[in-house]
Amino acid sequence: xxxxxxxxxxxxxxxxxxxxxxxxxxxxxxxxxxxxxxxxxxxxxxxxxxxxxxxxxxxxxxxxxxxxxxxxxxxxxxxxxxxxxxxxxxxxxxxxxxxxxxxxxxxxxxxxxxxxxxxxxxxxxxxxxxxxxxxxxxxxxxxxxxxxxxxxxxxxxxxxxxxxxxxxxxxxxxxxxxxxxxxxxxxxxxxxxxxxxxxxxxxxxxxxxxxxxxxxxxx
Numbered sequence: 417x418x419x420x421x422x423x424x425x426x427x428x429x430x431x432x433x434x435x436x437x438x439x440x441x442x443x444x445x446x447x448x449x450x451x452x453x454x455x456x457x458x459x460x461x462x463x464x465x466x467x468x469x470x471x472x473x474x475x476x477x478x479x480x481x482x483x484x485x486x487x488x489x490x491x492x493x494x495x496x497x498x499x500x501x502x503x504x505x506x507x508x509x510x511x512x513x514x515x516x517x518x519x520x521x522x523x524x525x526x527x528x529x530x531x532x533x534x535x536x537x538x539x540x541x542x543x544x545x546x547x548x549x550x551x552x553x554x555x556x557x558x559x560x561x562x563x564x565x566x567x568x569x570x571x572x573x574x575x576x577x578x579x580x581x582x583x584x585x586x587x588x589x590x591x592x593x594x595x596x597x598x599x600x601x602x603x604x605x606x607x608x609x610x611x612x613x614x615x616x617x618x619x620x621x622x623x624x625x626x627x628x629x630x631x632x633x634x635x
Contacts, residue, residue, distance in 0.1 A: 426520060432507060433516040438633055439623040440507035445615025446630065448503070452609035459601055484598050491594025492606025498587035500611035504618075505580035512573030521559055522577045528552045529585040537589070 435443045509519055528549040531541045560574050570578065595603060619625055 429516045429520050429523075433510050433519070435633055436507070436510040438629060439619070439625070440504055440511050441615050441618040441623050442625045442630065443633070444500070444503050444507050445612055445617075445619045447612075448500070448608050448615055449612025452605050452607075452612055455601060455605040455608065459599075459605060462601065487594060487597040488599070488602055488606060491590070491598060492603050493610050495587060495590045495594060495603065496607035496610025497614065498583060498590050499607055500614045502580050502583035502587050503611065504615065505576050505583055509573045509575075509577035509580065512571070512576060514571070514573035514577055518559055518574070519577050522556060522574065523581055523584065525552050525556060525581050526585040526588060529581055530588050533585050533589060 432443075435447070506519065506523060510516075528545060531539070531545045532549070535541055560570060591603075
């Protein structure tokens with residue numbers, strides 16, 4: 417499943433680069449909102465398929481449902497805010513001409529940043545992780561800085577992508593915290609809708625969306 421996720425995520429980066437013809441908040445707000453809406457029928461179908469599964473007394477079930485809804489709402493909004501921040505920074509990176517391949521490599525550095533942030537939560541970091549961090553940092557240098565005349569300097573797009581790595585790392589920790597407490601698909605739906613609403617609000621405030629450009633970018 418994680419391998420399939422990586423394939424879909426990589427293909428998504430290509431689509432994000434193609435969507436960079438739109439302003440970042442416009443592109444992200446619309447795609448996230450569509451993602452949330454697309455999950456609503458999935459949630460309904462899964463609910464219908466599992467409607468005959470129940471356990472415990474009605475009082476216990478009601479109490480569990482109330483707790484689940486609370487965790488879903490808090491977790492979905494929290495994850496959605498971090499997701500909006502991360503994907504917006506990433507899309508600004510694409511907007512400032514960062515290639516999909518380079519953006520994919522830089523963003524994948526969250527693999528080693530997540531354990532670093534986990535240190536503040538009291539989680540143990542193995543020696544192999546520290547080695548991976550050094551290798552990732554060296555690869556980042558070769559990809560973004562080696563051979564440049566201006567020396568040790570990131571382009572504007574690369575800086576945005578690097579910032580998005582930190583935001584994605586926090587987002588992953590938030591998902592790790594809330595996903596065991598509620599249904600994963602419902603959590604995804606709420607976080608996508610939250611991210612979409614914030615993105616569309618930022619679009620209306622900071623950008624000048626053109627309907628014809630949005631329709632040209634539908635694919």
